Amino acid sequence: MSENKLTVLQVLPALQSGGVERGTLEVGKYLVEHGHRSLVISAGGRMVEQLQHEGSEHFDWDIGKKSPWTLRLIPHLRRFLIDNKVDILHARSRMPAWICYLAWNGMNPATRPRFITTVHGLYSVNPYSAVMTKGERIIAVSETVRDYILRNYPKVPAERIVVIPRGIDPAEYPHGYQPSAEWLAAWQHQHPQLAGKKVLTLPGRITRLKGHEDFIELIARLRKHGESVHGLIVGGASSNKQRYLIELKEKINASGLTEDITFTGHRHDLREIMAVSDIVLSLSTQPESFGRTTLEALSMGVPVIGYDHGGVGEQLKGLYAQGRVPLGDIAGIMRKCSLIQAHKRIKLQVSLNTLLDMLKATLAIYQNHCR
Helix, strand or coil: CCCCCCEEEEECCCCCCCHHHHHHHHHHHHHHHCCCEEEEEECCCCCHHHHHHCCCEEEECCCCCCCHHHHHHHHHHHHHHHHCCCCEEEECCHHHHHHHHHHHHCCCCCCCCEEEEEECCCCCCCCCHHHHHCCCEEEECCHHHHHHHHHHCCCCCHHHEEECCCCECCCCCCCCCCCCHHHHHHHHHHCHHHCCCEEEEEECCCCHHHCHHHHHHHHHHHHHCCCCEEEEEECCCCHHHHHHHHHHHHHHHHCCCCCCEEEEECCCCHHHHHHCCCEEEECCCCCCCCCHHHHHHHHHCCCEEEECCHHHHHHHHHHCHHHEECCCCHHHHHHHHHHCCCCCCCCCCCCCCEHHHHHHHHHHHHHHHCC
16 A cells, blocks of 8 residues: 555445445545545446546446355455555445455455455344454444444454444535426426325335335325325335235225325435425334435435334434334324424434545545554
């Protein structure tokens, strides 16, 4: 390593979409802006173009495939680390982490890179997941994740874990943000059924863990009590979730809610949709490790109601305690939704975690770990 310039390699399965992927791009851009070399290995995807445009170098390896064949990449990665004089090897997902760990572990301890892992999720507890605790430094994206590591992997020294909460850019999600007139006109044309209604939005991909069935039940109860509401389900369904999507639509139809709930599919304008929503909900039945949309909505002043567990419960406790509801308490959510006035914006009394805070803390880990 030169005195000031680091070469950092981040490794993850692909760069299609998602919070891990966004974080990889954010860190890569920040490294380049501060004079460091940013390398990323993944199987590629729609975000590669942006990554490269922002100055990082991308290497197309199918390193996230859960197959014994992926192990053949171990010697190739070891050679890559040597040839590129990598200072920091940062693994962000389990299968890539195994390749990284096995390559790194077979190198000379005096000259190999420093090995860092980020635990982004509350993974199933087993030897496969344990690789995420093998970093010389382990970044936890929330206190919830730190507690998960210490509870399930008690042999991991607490001092190796560093909590760096995910953050957002408040300039991108300013308080009171309003979409452009052009966007609003197009949205109102596409969704005239929302006019005059209190809009409740559930962001998240179509999967059983995200609480869609609770959301449908919530809308049904609110309509039964005469509330003028409309539910938006914002998120796409992958090919293996199409059957579940059909189940949800059948449930909506059987409940007589076809005019009261809209599926938008995958959208690139979630910020705008949340900005025109009256309430954003987080109803995941399994605890989230973080939950970025909660922060994004609260930053804009949009009330968030969510189940009080995991990273979302942690955020609500610190920023908007009145939005917390016990897991499965649909009646409690209903009462809170009824109390929130349409178009009512909230003002947070404490600061939220920013993207810049996250990036500074990550770079500090890299730099301090190389000394």
